[in-house]
Amino acid sequence: MDIKDIGKDLDRLVKIDPKELIPLPHPYDDPSFEPPIRELSDEQKMRYEASLDGIVAIGIQRPKTRQEEETLIGRFLSGLEKLLSPENNWTFLQPLYHSLEYCVKCQLCNDSCPAYIASGKKEIYRPTYRPEILRRIINKYIKKRSGLVLKLTNSDIELNWQLIARLGELAYRCTLCRRCAQTCPLGVDNALISHEIRKIFSQEMGIAPKELHESGTMQQMKTGSSTGITPKAFANIIEFMEEELEEKTGKSIKIPVDREGAEILLIHNAGEFMSWPENTMAFAIIFDAAGIDWTLSSDLAGYDAVNYGVWYDDIQLARIARRHAEIAKALKVKKINVGECGHAHKAMIVIADRVLTGDLNIPRESALPILADIVLNERIKLDPSRNNFHVTLHDPCNMVRLMGIVEPQRKILKKICPQFREMEPHGVENYCCGGGSGFAIMQSMNFPDWRNAVSGRIKLKQILEVFSDIISPDIKKYVCAPCSNCKGQIRDIFNYYHVFERCNILYGGLVELIVNAMEDMKQPFIEWEWR
Amino acid sequence: MNSMNAFIAILTYFAYTFIIVAYTVKIIKYLKLPVHLRWELYPVIHEEAYQYGGSCFEKSNWWDMARKRRNLKGILWLLRGYFTLDEYFKKNLFYWLGLYPWHIGFIFIITFHILCFMGALFMVSGISISHDSPDVIGRFFYYAILLTGVISFISGAIGGIIILINRVIDKNLKTYASPLQFFMYLFTLAVFLSGLYSWHYTDPDLQEYRQFWVGLITFNFIGVETATMVHIIFFDLFLIYLPFTRSLHYITRFFAFFLIRWEDTPNIRGGELEKKLLKQLDNKITWSGPHIMSGKPWKEQ
Numbered sequence: 001m002d003i004k005d006i007g008k009d010l011d012r013l014v015k016i017d018p019k020e021l022i023p024l025p026h027p028y029d030d031p032s033f034e035p036p037i038r039e040l041s042d043e044q045k046m047r048y049e050a051s052l053d054g055i056v057a058i059g060i061q062r063p064k065t066r067q068e069e070e071t072l073i074g075r076f077l078s079g080l081e082k083l084l085s086p087e088n089n090w091t092f093l094q095p096l097y098h099s100l101e102y103c104v105k106c107q108l109c110n111d112s113c114p115a116y117i118a119s120g121k122k123e124i125y126r127p128t129y130r131p132e133i134l135r136r137i138i139n140k141y142i143k144k145r146s147g148l149v150l151k152l153t154n155s156d157i158e159l160n161w162q163l164i165a166r167l168g169e170l171a172y173r174c175t176l177c178r179r180c181a182q183t184c185p186l187g188v189d190n191a192l193i194s195h196e197i198r199k200i201f202s203q204e205m206g207i208a209p210k211e212l213h214e215s216g217t218m219q220q221m222k223t224g225s226s227t228g229i230t231p232k233a234f235a236n237i238i239e240f241m242e243e244e245l246e247e248k249t250g251k252s253i254k255i256p257v258d259r260e261g262a263e264i265l266l267i268h269n270a271g272e273f274m275s276w277p278e279n280t281m282a283f284a285i286i287f288d289a290a291g292i293d294w295t296l297s298s299d300l301a302g303y304d305a306v307n308y309g310v311w312y313d314d315i316q317l318a319r320i321a322r323r324h325a326e327i328a329k330a331l332k333v334k335k336i337n338v339g340e341c342g343h344a345h346k347a348m349i350v351i352a353d354r355v356l357t358g359d360l361n362i363p364r365e366s367a368l369p370i371l372a373d374i375v376l377n378e379r380i381k382l383d384p385s386r387n388n389f390h391v392t393l394h395d396p397c398n399m400v401r402l403m404g405i406v407e408p409q410r411k412i413l414k415k416i417c418p419q420f421r422e423m424e425p426h427g428v429e430n431y432c433c434g435g436g437s438g439f440a441i442m443q444s445m446n447f448p449d450w451r452n453a454v455s456g457r458i459k460l461k462q463i464l465e466v467f468s469d470i471i472s473p474d475i476k477k478y479v480c481a482p483c484s485n486c487k488g489q490i491r492d493i494f495n496y497y498h499v500f501e502r503c504n505i506l507y508g509g510l511v512e513l514i515v516n517a518m519e520d521m522k523q524p525f526i527e528w529e530w531r
Numbered sequence: 532m533n534s535m536n537a538f539i540a541i542l543t544y545f546a547y548t549f550i551i552v553a554y555t556v557k558i559i560k561y562l563k564l565p566v567h568l569r570w571e572l573y574p575v576i577h578e579e580a581y582q583y584g585g586s587c588f589e590k591s592n593w594w595d596m597a598r599k600r601r602n603l604k605g606i607l608w609l610l611r612g613y614f615t616l617d618e619y620f621k622k623n624l625f626y627w628l629g630l631y632p633w634h635i636g637f638i639f640i641i642t643f644h645i646l647c648f649m650g651a652l653f654m655v656s657g658i659s660i661s662h663d664s665p666d667v668i669g670r671f672f673y674y675a676i677l678l679t680g681v682i683s684f685i686s687g688a689i690g691g692i693i694i695l696i697n698r699v700i701d702k703n704l705k706t707y708a709s710p711l712q713f714f715m716y717l718f719t720l721a722v723f724l725s726g727l728y729s730w731h732y733t734d735p736d737l738q739e740y741r742q743f744w745v746g747l748i749t750f751n752f753i754g755v756e757t758a759t760m761v762h763i764i765f766f767d768l769f770l771i772y773l774p775f776t777r778s779l780h781y782i783t784r785f786f787a788f789f790l791i792r793w794e795d796t797p798n799i800r801g802g803e804l805e806k807k808l809l810k811q812l813d814n815k816i817t818w819s820g821p822h823i824m825s826g827k828p829w830k831e832q
Contacts, residue, residue, distance in 0.1 A: 003706065078819075087814045090565035095791045097564055102780045102787070105707040106630075108622050123706075132707060154709040182572055185618040186780050187787025192570070203818040218822065314568075315816070315823055315832050335592075349588065353798045354568045354808050355829075361800050369591040404573040404586025428573045428584030 001123050003154075006133055007163035013124055014053045016450065020120035021457060025464045026471060027502055035496060037453055038446040048445075049165035053124065056445040057172035058201070058209045060165045069161040072205070076164045077141055079204025080134075083196055084142065091314045091354075095189055096196050100135055103128065103188040109180035114431050115173060118457035125454075127180040127190040130170055133157070134193055168207060171197040172447075175436030175455055176311065177397040182428070195437075198312040208312050212438045216308040217316040221323065225270040225304035226441075234303045237273050238296070245281050250522055253288045258331065259295035265333040266294050266367065267324065267348075269341035269484035270304035271441075276487065279340060282511035282525065286371065289518070290379040295331065302327035305344035306484075310351055311437045321352030325360040335363040337370065340509045342396030342483035343436075346403055366399070368482070371514065372408035375415055381519040384416045389476035391417040391513070392466045394459070394490065395430035396483035404428070409482055409510055416517040423466040431458045433481070435489025451489065452496040460493050463505065473504040476528065482510040500530040533754065539743075539763055540752040546767035553774035554782070561786055566807050575793045576605040586795070594797065605793060609785060613638070626701070629693030636687020636723055640766075643679040650676055651744035660741055673736075680737050684730060687723035691716060715776055722765045729758035 005013055018034040028034075040050055049060045063069040082088040083096070109127045110116060116125040123129060139145045139155035150156045157163075174194035181189035202208040210216075216226045223230050229237065238255050245253050256262065266287070272279045287294050297303055301323045309317030328336050338345050349364045356362070374380055393413055399405045406427045413420045425431070433440070434456025442451075467477050481487045490507045499505050506528060516525040574584035577600045587593040612618065616634060619627040650660050650672040659665070660672045695716045698704045730737060733756040743763065746753040755763070798804050812830040819825050824832055 075819075082818055086565050088816050088818060090811045090814060091568045092570070094561075094564040094567045095570050097561065098783060098787050098791065102777055102783050104777055104780060105704070105712075106619070106623075106626065107703045107707065108619065108626075110703065111622070128707060152709060152711040152714070178572060181792075183618070183622070185612055185616070186784050187792050189570075189572075189791075203820045203823060206821045213822075313820075315818065315820075315829075318829065319832060350569050350571075354566070354804075355812070357798070357805050357809055357812065358800060361798060361805075363592070363594050365591060365593060366588055369589060373591060400584065401573055402571075403588050404575060404578060404580070404584055405588050406573075406583055406585045407580070408589055 003123075003129070003132060004157060006124075006166055007158050007160055009162065010051060012051050012054050013166065014122050016053055016055070016119065016122070016454065018453065021453060022118050022120060022461070024457070024461055024497075025468060028460075028464065028497060035449070035453070037449040040445060044445060049162065049169070051162065052166040052169045053122075053173070053450075055169070055173075055447055055450045057169055057442055057447045057450075058207060059444055060168055060207060063161055072161045072164060073159055075205045076200060077159075079200035080138065080142060082204060083200055084138070089196075089199075089314075092192065092196060092199075095192055099131065099188045099190065099192055100138065102186055103131060103184075103190070104186065105132075108185065109183045109188075109190060112179040112183040113174075114177070114179070114434065114458035115175065115455045118454050124170060125173055127174070130167065130174070130197065131190050131193040133163075133167055133170075134197065167197060168201045170194075171201070172209065172437075172439075172442075173450075173455075175397075175432045175434065175439055177432035177436050178401060179397075179429075179432070182401060195311070199314060202313040203315060209438065209442050209444060211441045211443065212308045212312055213316075216306075216438075216441075217313065217320060220301050220304055220306065220308075221319060224300040224302075226306055226308065227270045227274050227304065229270050229273060229303070231298050231300060231303075234273070234298050237277075238298075241273075241277060241281055241284070244277070245284065248281075248523075248525070249285060251285065251288075253284055255284050256295040257298050261332050262295035263293040263334045264295070264337045264370075265302075265328050265331055265335070266296055266337045266339060267302065267305035267344070268296075268339035269306050269344055271306070271484045271488065272339065272341075273303075276484070276509065278512055278525070279484075279509045282509070282515040283339060283367070285515050285518070286374060286380065286511060290374045292370070292374075294337070295333065297327050297331060299327045299330070305338050305341050305348065307344060307347035307352070308438060310343055310347040317347060317351065318355040321348060321355055322360060324348060325352075325356050325362055328362045329359060333362070335365060337365055337367045339367050340482040340484060340511065342398035343485060345396075345405070346398040350403060366403075366405055366408075368399075368405055368408040368412075368510075371511065372411050375412045375514060380514075382416055382514070382517045383519045384418050384517055386517045386521075386524065387417045387513055388419065389478055390419045390421065390467060390470055391478045391480055392421050392423050392463065393426065394423070394433060394463075394479055394481040394486055395426055396481070396486050397430065397432050397436055399483065400430055401428045409480075412510060412514065413480060416513060421466055423462045431462060433459045433483075433486040433489040434493065435485050438485075440485040440489040440492070448492060449496075452493050456489055456493045459490070460497065460499070463490075463499075464503070467503065467505065471503050473502060475504060477503065477505040478513070478526075479505060479507040480510055480513060481507055506530070535760070536746075536752040536754045539755075539760060539767075540747055542767045543747060543763065546770035550770045550773055554779060557774065557779055558782065561783060565811055566804065567791075569795060570791055571795045572792045575795055576608055576788075577601045577793065602789075605789060606785075609788060612784075613781070626694075626697055626704075629690050629695075629697045631690065632686040633690025633694050633719070636683050636690055636719075639679045639683030640687060640722075640726075643676060643683050646672060646676045646679055647740050647744045648748075650741050651748050654741060654745050655748055661736075676741065677737055680726070680740070681730060684723050684727035688720065688727055691720040691723055695720065715772075718765075718769060718772065722762070722769050725758070725762035725765050729756070729762045733758045
């Protein structure tokens with residue numbers, strides 16, 4: 001296909017044919033087992049713009065009149081202008097400017113992109129494709145180049161609503177893992193372009209995936225959590241957790257909530273309370289056993305570390321970061337610790353650092369170094385033989401490539417899992433789970449099929465490869481993923497391909513493995529069953 | 532002194548002045564862009580655990596630890612990249628086979644011109660630049676100018692041809708190459724080939740260049756052979772053209788790494804960075820999404 005096709009009136013630019021996807025290893029080496037990617041219904045096709053690849057992530061409604069089309073175009077262009085202005089986009093203007101101006105189109109980044117590779121190298125998923133479209137639009141409509149210059153720079157692009165809608169969808173075919181950026185010798189960051197396009201749509205046009213915005217950041221600010229958990233519901237959950245803990249471990253542990261002056265305010269991704277409560281319980285068991293001075297917060301949004309703003313909207317990012325800091329300030333804690341949630345790590349500890357000023361600039365850190373200290377310095381008694389099954393580690397991009405937290409989790413696993421093995425590549429060169437940048441929680445129409453079959457494919461391939469010599473379902477295997485969204489994505493891929501049934505590979509967090517190895521646990525903490 | 536001699540000299544003055552001014556303007560524009568949110572990417576060169584991409588975030592209470600920024604290490608790492616283009620070598624050898632000699636051509640042609648200028652200064656001060664000069668410095672400059680010039684012409688021409696072929700036959704590269712990009716390859720090829728021709732057929736010692744530079748310094752513009760003149764004109768036009776291309780990536784690469792990819796300065800209460808951020812948080816935003824209070828500053832959102 002030609003780059004300019006993005007603006008053409010075509011039913012679909014690209015069709016994802018499962019047979020063209022990169023092959024998976026045994027026992028998935030027969031392509032006929034590949035689940036089909038669901039087609040949209042006629043009603044969905046009529047209502048939503050799905051002519052990029054037949055997949056809908058955001059669900060941009062088709063304009064009904066010419067005027068609606070023009071409004072869409074006008075708002076996109078006004079957003080683009082704001083994106084290039086220091087007042088409106090000081091947050092990312094310099095990195096954006098560099099990536100727009102200094103890419104030499106050497107295509108060295110292409111093979112770093114898991115979605116592009118997994119798709120069988122579909123042009124639209126190439127890391128340089130979106131930036132190229134955006135550059136052409138900027139040349140023609142913002143810089144107002146015309147005539148020969150336009151032709152010589154290939155920027156003679158015709159802006160229409162379909163192009164804009166496709167570009168919006170396309171910004172949600174990149175997981176923002178930034179593997180492409182890591183590869184670029186010139187420091188160009190093509191993933192950032194996806195991030196910035198998302199911002200135009202949200203900050204100017206009011207268009208964003210429902211799961212990220214309406215039931216994501218907006219709900220979090222209003223009710224306390226993107227999961228819908230209210231402060232009252234949270235109190236009930238804590239009560240339930242304490243009962244569960246006692247039943248499961250025989251220990252009577254009081255989970256501290258809203259304890260003023262505690263050293264640590266621990267904030268989990270609230271998805272853990274809903275989907276993997278054993279993770280939050282494991283934290284409580286470890287911190288209690290190690291004598292850590294900690295607390296949870298029951299304040300609005302204080303029990304949910306997520307900050308989806310980091311993926312699509314700087315204003316939402318700043319609002320939620322400030323909210324978290326205000327809660328910590330009110331509780332007079334010494335520092336905030338982020339539980340097993342990759343994007344919350346990056347958002348709260350690193351990116352929000354430059355929107356939190358004065359007394360809101362409260363020290364923030366990952367929970368992993370504390371866990372490493374507890375395990376490595378034997379502050380709790382552990383028996384690694386209790387974890388005598390095969391374990392590998394999935395590195396969440398936000399923790400490794402985007403933050404440099406590489407070793408603590410490995411040191412823990414090497415200490416408590418006698419059969420630990422690394423997948424390749426790992427550490428800062430890891431592959432995204434395929435659920436990054438919000439994908440793991442986005443359930444729109446047939447989008448989950450795409451993220452399972454395409455964006456998560458390389459991760460599945462890696463997992464199958466690392467266990468290839470022991471792939472038999474008779475042998476227990478565990479993928480440790482210390483991140484809620486990664487876990488959600490791995491759960492979905494495993495469901496999609498029936499990995500637990502066919503290969504006996506379970507997934508879970510890091511703290512579960514630590515508690516599973518604790519000497520005083522009367523029964524295994526990890527229940528070897530699919531949920 | 533005829534009018535052609537004057538024209539070439541004036542064009543050369545203009546070309547050098549233009550590229551310096553244009554590059555300076557572009558660099559200032561880049562550096563004046565506001566401090567952005569942290570967006571570093573690991574490995575970060577000045578981290579102790581750089582080898583595996585580790586960071587201070589691997590430690591508890593990281594904010595209490597002394598941090599060293601080893602800028603020299605970063606500079607050396609970036610410079611190594613300029614002279615080896617090793618990332619291309621590892622990931623796309625065929626592309627590197629053209630890119631490397633092409634870039635070596637640029638590095639050497641810049642060095643050649645700097646040496647010509649310095650050599651001319653010595654010549655004006657009475658030192659003869661030749662292979663049998665009584666002064667060591669004269670002999671050194673003779674061979675250095677000759678070597679850098681010839682290596683530049685040959686390497687740049689070979690690289691230019693390979694890279695052009697590469698862009699044409701490699702579908703990945705061709706799809707994204709604009710007519711202007713092909714024009715630039717042809718233009719650089721003209722610069723290197725004209726230099727090669729003039730050295731081989733008319734000026735094997737590159738004496739004319741040295742004399743031309745003496746003329747530029749003393750304002751006594753001399754005439755040169757047609758082939759040399761063509762090369763000088765091509766090169767001057769190339770200098771004028773460069774600021775309109777992405778060529779500044781040679782310099783902005785430093786900025787991208789030091790100001791973005793490795794930029795991990797924490798915001799300290801009451802620090803200089805916080806002062807800048809407070810100003811920026813005072814910016815009124817005009818985004819008009821329904822959830823945004825348009826017209827109010829960042830900090831009041």
